[in-house]
Amino acid sequence: KGIKEENILLGNGSDEVLDLLFRAFCEPKQDNIITLPPTYGMYKVLSGINLVENREVLLTTAFQPNIAEITKAIDEHTKLLFICSPNNPTGNSFSTAIIEELLNCFNGLVVIDEAYIDFSSEESWASKLADYPNLIVTQTLSKAYGMAGIRLGLCLASAEIIAVINKIKPPYNVNQLTQDKAIERVSDQKAVQTEVASILEEREKVLETLKTISFVSTIYPTDANFILAKVDDATLRYTQLLEKGIVVRNRTTQPLCENTLRFTVGTSEENNIVITALRALSN
Numbered sequence: 001k002g003i004k005e006e007n008i009l010l011g012n013g014s015d016e017v018l019d020l021l022f023r024a025f026c027e028p029k030q031d032n033i034i035t036l037p038p039t040y041g042m043y044k045v046l047s048g049i050n051l052v053e054n055r056e057v058l059l060t061t062a063f064q065p066n067i068a069e070i071t072k073a074i075d076e077h078t079k080l081l082f083i084c085s086p087n088n089p090t091g092n093s094f095s096t097a098i099i100e101e102l103l104n105c106f107n108g109l110v111v112i113d114e115a116y117i118d119f120s121s122e123e124s125w126a127s128k129l130a131d132y133p134n135l136i137v138t139q140t141l142s143k144a145y146g147m148a149g150i151r152l153g154l155c156l157a158s159a160e161i162i163a164v165i166n167k168i169k170p171p172y173n174v175n176q177l178t179q180d181k182a183i184e185r186v187s188d189q190k191a192v193q194t195e196v197a198s199i200l201e202e203r204e205k206v207l208e209t210l211k212t213i214s215f216v217s218t219i220y221p222t223d224a225n226f227i228l229a230k231v232d233d234a235t236l237r238y239t240q241l242l243e244k245g246i247v248v249r250n251r252t253t254q255p256l257c258e259n260t261l262r263f264t265v266g267t268s269e270e271n272n273i274v275i276t277a278l279r280a281l282s283n
């Protein structure tokens with residue numbers, strides 16, 4: 001990644017890294033964090049576990065951070081701002097100018113969760129660590145590297161931040177079997193690149209199909225390995241697909257995501273099954 005060892009910390013999945021950030025930088029019952037729904041659910045779960053107030057500031061209807069509202073929500077006890085880009089479940093990356101402004105105007109730590117960065121056309125924020133001392137980037141082997149089961153996540157930040165987290169992390173959080181598998185996998189970048197390229201190609205195929213389905217009204221731009229789409233009745237379509245043995249994510253209860261389904265791009269064979277099922281339900 002072209003990043004110095006002193007700027008890297010490994011965790012038991014990036015979820016552990018996120019939890020360590022709460023424990024290192026937030027005082028329970030006193031501090032608060034800001035999250036930007038609709039987004040990854042774990043930030044809220046971890047704020048609950050760590051007894052740290054979660055201030056939710058909705059994305060705009062274009063699924064971008066709302067700078068004015070975020071600024072209003074910040075006070076002297078706001079320690080962390082969680083930015084998920086590409087965002088789960090919307091799929092889009094956030095505007096570089098907006099993220100830059102947040103890094104400049106917020107006095108706390110800005111955590112950019114890049115779980116889906118390997119599918120994105122955008123550059124990682126990790127290359128900007130030297131410019132922003134309050135920047136923390138998290139990445140994972142769970143998505144593009146296809147190794148969710150081994151539990152390995154990365155935290156990329158200033159040497160000062162990494163040193164603090166290193167003081168509180170469990171000493172043996174990344175076990176030997178995980179290390180062996182991870183080294184084997186990252187040593188073959190060509191294999192990873194080939195798989196990512198094939199997922200991106202397949203994503204186009206699924207996108208093109210979704211455009212032809214009668215009950216799909218909006219397909220949102222995506223930089224990830226999934227596609228968010230608005231349908232006529234998300235719960236009905238979710239159930240119909242389930243009956244055909246296909247599980248998608250029904251995101252209808254998430255703010256700004258009424259009647260949306262999130263389709264993860266699978267293998268070519270899996271996607272063909274989904275395409276056939278969608279066509280059978282379309283009229």
Ligand SMILES: *Cc1c(COP(=O)(O)O)cnc(C)c1O
Pocket residue numbers: 012013014015016040084088113115139140141142148151152153
């Ligand atoms: C999957 C995911 C994670 C967690 O990944 P692990 O490394 O498996 O803990 C973090 N953030 C987002 C946005 C995710 O989708």
